[in-house]
Amino acid sequence: MNETVFTYGAPSLKFGLGASDELGHDLAALDARRVLLVTDPGVAAAGHPARLAELVRAAGIEVEVFDRVHVEPTDVSLEEAVAFGRDTGPYDAIVAVGGGSAIDTAKAVNLLTSNPGELMDYINAPVGRARAPRNALAPLVAVPTTTGTGSESTTICVLDVLSLHVKTGISHPRLRPTLAVVDPRLTMSQPPEVTAAAGMDILCHALESWTARPYSSYPRKKPEERVPYCGANPVADMWAEKAMTLLAASFRTAVRDGGDEAAREQMALAATFAGMGFGNAGVHIPHANAYPIAGRVKDFRPAGYPQDGPMVPHGMAVSLTAPEAFRFTFEASPERHLRAAELLGGAEGAEGPDLLPRTLARLMRDIEMPNGIAAVGYDEGDVGALVEGSLKQQRLLATAPREVGADDLAGILRGSLELW
Template structure:
């Protein structure tokens, strides 16, 4: 390796995967195979009420594993909610494994528990710089099995734990390979019960995962790195491309019918197939972006979610104001991909036609138009103004996005504050 040599190595990692209807009922067999005798099950009140967590707990108990349940995971975790979960786990004795049942919020909460019940220090020691100290784990974290009940976050595949830091009104996270779950158990029978609003928001997270990783900076465009310098997000590469392309193809045929079915409308033939394909698309996109990375829409989404004032989305159980993560990511996506188009026109056009085979044209607006059409059809808010922002918020949202340098570094073009201001300003209304 020489200082001016381009990178020639990319990395790929993924959890063990079990996929299919009924897979969650087998998890006791899998966790017992790790030698676990006592497990902490992490879930949220809504998932617990739906009975999904109880089914997983029953499977664990069937294989002789003592289960302690924490059912207070916060939807869209905060630093305070993660600390509460860690304190509960620390006070509940010693565990051999953690099992998360729920959306990305429950899985990310479980990651924090797995880390901080085995390693010294406090939460902010491990949070990404510059918000936290970016401390690396010194000891092995508890093995984690993740059972997603929503289709979208990809947390069951990734090395990231995301949270809102309340005092700073910023969304950030912890990023380290040790946080990747050991096992992802994807059971479409669980995610098929999502309300329409949750499905629409989490499905847009799938879409943005696939699009951002597919259009991310190519791994070979970075300077060469020593092994210890490589990070989980290595840029677009031949393997992540396969996952992203397949996810986009599934979304093209499954997303609209799945949302119609969740609304109680006639989705046409194949409602169950659409639900299964959404779960598969989420899995594929997670396996792609968990290695390639994401960029501008996710960087912008953190302050959009973290600075929310009064918006309350449909079909989410918490009464407090929130912009769900997948919704927050999607709101700046059309403008973001219009900005990144010059860096890789062919990739943007191919992505547009995977998402909408009828997409015509060869300019920067083709992919944004395909995204906006999908958002309109599934009932997404029409831009940032629809969730409570206006032109007076642009500078504040840009400042929050600029704190996400780990993500912005993955963008295929260099991104300045003025560029982000243009993206945010153009995202106030999408159609």
């Protein structure tokens, strides 16, 4: 018997210009007396965490700050943050100020200061032991300063396991933030390169959840067996479709003119909507491929990001195989792929399976994304290792609308060496 039930979850949301000014009030409403604020050095240098910490203190709440989040978190960086939280706690609530790296780090700190064990106990199988938390977590308030990851809406914490050269994650409903405070003004200082990469993450969140395997195609599950990524469903579809509409109107403008307040507001809303969609329906092939592309980086150093080592930013890594991935999935739901291309403005002279890939490639050229995985340091000889890494992301590949094996992934990756 196939599934007849889908689940939907989302944090409470406070959205709008100046929303972050009310953080002290929001934490007091959660009965917080002592909180840990988690951020990264770049965001700290921009001044947002210090300003927000003072607002919280003015509300009579004690604040401890951890400002050593690693951009693109690793098991080592998360363990450092967890040790800080354990040594300085307990806390009544956790506040994350930053992009997905800060929010995901805060999720790990919250998990492991509320529950026993170590990081690998909770990391998804087959990399980790996929243990579920036994204890409730503290309230987590996410204040994003980038428009892209959607981590403020999701149940996922993403990290690199350095010793294995693999990107993986922790997934459980209890990781979802209690409250998302989305203030578009906090994104105004985001460099154009970060806006571009993070925006491609928004777009792929929307596209992958929109084209995901329908929830009704899965075998019926017991309530305790249902996972956060339940497949495409009517509620997630609504958020994904609206996110694409907003992106079509604002993405290029936000990259070209970061000071355009209206474009920034639309991008922030698109990121939130896409997060509410994929945080329930799930993502699939582009995200599965992104993990080894980012995890096995050689010497690529993107403009606009801290230069403390080679990295392929997550949103960039996701985008690089998206055109070929959607060419592969087209036959599973042609009408959805064509509708997505229509929402994004289409591409002249393209039709059928080529329309969405060509539409994406045109957008990626306009915002100066790299021209395929060769542009970030990979070649034909790397395809086998990248396929191996993608195959470890079975939680994501299970959401794909078509069954995808090693040969399929190899074809997608080879086709993604150069996109135009």
